[in-house]
Amino acid sequence: MRTGPEMHALVERLYPFCRSITGDGVRQTLAVIGEHLPLDRYEVPSGTEVLDWTVPAEWNIRDAFVADSSGRRVIDFRKSNLHVVGYSVPVDRVVSLTELRTHLHTLPQQPSLIPYRTSYYSPTWGFCLAQDVLDTLPDGDYHVKIDSTLADGHLTYAEHVVPGEVSDEVLVSCHLCHPSLANDNLAGIAVAVALAQALAGEKPYYTYRFLFMPGTIGAITWLARNSERIDQVKHGVVLACAGDRGSLTYKRSRRGDADIDRVFAHILKDKPHEIRDFSPYGYDERQFCSPGFNLGVGSLTRTPYAGYPEYHTSADNPSFVDPDSMADTLDTLRTAFSVLDRNRRYVNLSPYGEPQLGKRGLYDSLGGRSDAKQAQLAMLWVLSLSDGDHSLLDIAERADLPFGAVAAAADALQAAGLLKE
Numbered sequence: 001m002r003t004g005p006e007m008h009a010l011v012e013r014l015y016p017f018c019r020s021i022t023g024d025g026v027r028q029t030l031a032v033i034g035e036h037l038p039l040d041r042y043e044v045p046s047g048t049e050v051l052d053w054t055v056p057a058e059w060n061i062r063d064a065f066v067a068d069s070s071g072r073r074v075i076d077f078r079k080s081n082l083h084v085v086g087y088s089v090p091v092d093r094v095v096s097l098t099e100l101r102t103h104l105h106t107l108p109q110q111p112s113l114i115p116y117r118t119s120y121y122s123p124t125w126g127f128c129l130a131q132d133v134l135d136t137l138p139d140g141d142y143h144v145k146i147d148s149t150l151a152d153g154h155l156t157y158a159e160h161v162v163p164g165e166v167s168d169e170v171l172v173s174c175h176l177c178h179p180s181l182a183n184d185n186l187a188g189i190a191v192a193v194a195l196a197q198a199l200a201g202e203k204p205y206y207t208y209r210f211l212f213m214p215g216t217i218g219a220i221t222w223l224a225r226n227s228e229r230i231d232q233v234k235h236g237v238v239l240a241c242a243g244d245r246g247s248l249t250y251k252r253s254r255r256g257d258a259d260i261d262r263v264f265a266h267i268l269k270d271k272p273h274e275i276r277d278f279s280p281y282g283y284d285e286r287q288f289c290s291p292g293f294n295l296g297v298g299s300l301t302r303t304p305y306a307g308y309p310e311y312h313t314s315a316d317n318p319s320f321v322d323p324d325s326m327a328d329t330l331d332t333l334r335t336a337f338s339v340l341d342r343n344r345r346y347v348n349l350s351p352y353g354e355p356q357l358g359k360r361g362l363y364d365s366l367g368g369r370s371d372a373k374q375a376q377l378a379m380l381w382v383l384s385l386s387d388g389d390h391s392l393l394d395i396a397e398r399a400d401l402p403f404g405a406v407a408a409a410a411d412a413l414q415a416a417g418l419l420k421e
Contacts, residue, residue, distance in 0.1 A: 058153025
């Protein structure tokens, strides 16, 4: 699954599932992902203490509706799983429209859309609907039913690992706790699956660990359960909102100058983009970057959360997600990780004066091509800064040269016996 249309097909397949931070919708989603990638799946019991949090009761829902006096469903979970507030407790009552309104959520400024709402940790019930529909409801009594369960169960998450040459890891994290929302975050999941498949065929330097888990509580649970291996995590990206038509946005890690931050700044400079400083609001980068862990984990989106009018509404459907945009997000990640994997430090083995490159065939092979001067300049910069302290990315940034040209120069110099890693 490497193309935009293939990723989009996965988005469409996952779209109908009613996901939350726990429950069978998460397991259904992981089962489909598991058709594309081998997964290690974990079930963490309700009540488990994870850092300062507790794994909540598991929520599942079978049906829900609001029916008028004739029995007609004026709000129907079967038509959109956004209609029910996530984690609604079970209810089966007849209520007046006045009482019902206290449990209804709309978007008056977007009257045709259904909002997405949750109440994970405050037991309540509610429905979401279009303001246009609410405006048509006459006074009277309504039958309200939510056929849900909140009981001891499990929080479910999964990992996929692409082994590398070294055990140091790069995390790629996606949240899968939203119901029928395509960009946030089914597009992120689809891009992550395609990225994992691509990396598996490239024998990467780093080990890449892909995390598919519910937002916030999932990341906190993973960190709590993996505290002994945190030192292996050298870099990471939280991937979300990967398929809308906006330009790319990278949010720096809390460190601000982690290698992953510098890599994205370097590769994005030649395309429309925005780079934002870290803030403790957003997706799970805020868990990975919390002071006790302080990992070098940034966040990649297209239009960031809440930055587009379709965000957390029924308009975030498969037609909102663009296959070409997902392909561009995938290509950007592959480029970033190729730089990350190739970034090394070298030592110049002929540091006294400039070594004669011509007698080693390093000039002659370039001829008079237009890129020859750039290649020669890259070699000179690599020789000058290969003192064991400067990485190839350091050199590319200082020389204002493409990373690929600097890496190619290092390869040529190493082959000629002038550098060692």
